[in-house]
Amino acid sequence: MIAHSANNPVQLSPVGGGRLELVDLQREFGTYKVLDGIDLTVERGEFIALLGPSGCGKSTALNCIAGLLPLTGGEIRVDGRAIHELQPEQRGFGMVFQSYALFPHMTIRKNVAFGLTMRGVPHAEIAERVDAALDLVRLKSQADKLPGQLSGGQQQRVAIARAIVIRPSLVLMDEPLSNLDAKLRLEMRAEIRAIHQAIGSTTIYVTHDQDEALSLADRIVVMSRGVIRQVGTPEELYERPVAVDVADFMGFRTRITGRVTDNAGTVEIAGARFALPAAREHAPGTPVTISVRPEDLQTMEGAGGLAATVRTIEYRGRAWFGSAMLADGTIVYFQADSAYPVGAAASIGIDAARTLVFTGESA
Known part of the structure; x- marks a missing residue:
């Protein structure tokens, strides 16, 4: 519960959704298999990092979960219900992109409110939920500025606020810190973990940075050439990689x-x-x-x-x-x-x- 005011608390916890299952996930581009049979179960509230080198299929998997790319095989289920044929907006997931993807002509408040406006949420509720989301990312004082007036780290926090304000059951993050400098990346790691714990949504986080994965995730999924090579806790992956390529990626x-x-x-x-x-x-x-x-x-x-x-x-x-x-x-x-x-x-x-x-x- 994130309170907008003492007398009028605003709920930012996820609505609906639970266990996410990826069953024999496949995605081909022509004859090239980018995903070659991905099987993974993610429990409600988990923070999962998809880790691997460029071209391993991790961002493709995320885009398939989001509905931005269609599958060429397999299923995506939430609590046993197949959702892979639903449109992205029907899935109700929050998405945070590497490029922030903010509307430059809209204020921070309007950027965060955009998803709620498209869903036809009443104006009074939009105002309360946007205030709560901006409070959570510590940007309420910047609400009337344009994105170009904020730093990179602040813009990324706006993108996170926009993703969580719709109360998603699942937040998808595609290398959200890669455009930030080293100091900001460290600061934003702590921010992202704190926000995840505050709202209780399941989070799937794509990264090629083992330090990010180790510091953020409950479990790490190491991918290579379109397949999962190992799944485990940060300690398991760090201490006991099961193959040479996994070990190489873990340092x-x-x-x-x-x-x-x-x-x-x-x-x-x-x-x-x-x-x-x-x-x-x-x-x-x-x-x-x-x-x-x-x-x-x-x-x-x-x-x-x-x-x-x-x-x-x-x-x-x-x-x-x-x-x-x-x-x-x-x-x-x-x-x-x-x-x-x-x-x-x-x-x-x-x-x-x-x-x-x-x-x-x-x-």
Whole structure:
């Protein structure tokens, strides 16, 4: 409940709608399958992030849910009712676009009121609900300005207010922070999460930024080439990605091939040997791919690490981060306590407990 005044509270919670189901969702453009059998159940009130690289199908999936693109196969259901043949306005979902999509000639108040006006809501109720939405995004004092008079972050908050004022059961957000600078993105993350918690709507949020997904979502859906690769909580995705491509997208930037040499989990990598707990389940002789985050590859004194030549080095506040090349040409990304000259030799150790090991089947 978001109160417009102490005597006249205005309800902004969603009206209708519950469980969203995507069943064998397919979308083709000619012979190219952008979505190739997406199955996903989203419970009421969840915050779901669709995460993946450009071209993986995440925005297409969102547009199909919104009704902006027709399906070429599968169904979209809300509480068991198929809705995929309904027009966008019949679905009653709120949409927040990357480009804000505000009407430049309308005041902020009129922009937010637009959806209610189109639905024929009485004027007095429109005024109350718009005030409540603007209060929620902390822009009531800007109500009579035009979009061009506001900052990018403020315009995005207007777009959010316009989406939630219709009391949607589902809010769809398509990379809403990508046009903002780094500081504003951080601020808006907190805003979006707070608004989601305040109104109780289900939210599906498209992003290519793993930090956004980790900080915002209850569950993350990692997509690649039109299919879902893994679904899990932020902790599950961060700590236990199930495949190399998922690991790569969750920050495990270094990918090195090796071979298990014994039953104790020793792996030979680029001429060096490392005892890796995750390799114990693989038989000796098994070819494997290991994935490691930069902060888990540290320069070390003496031999025993990966022998590499430094390619780049940069300072990021508390530590130095760089890239280096192994003898076979593999690039690894590491952390160091001090700067290394480009071209210098470095020995790089591996945090064995935080290294993932994949076989060809899981890679």
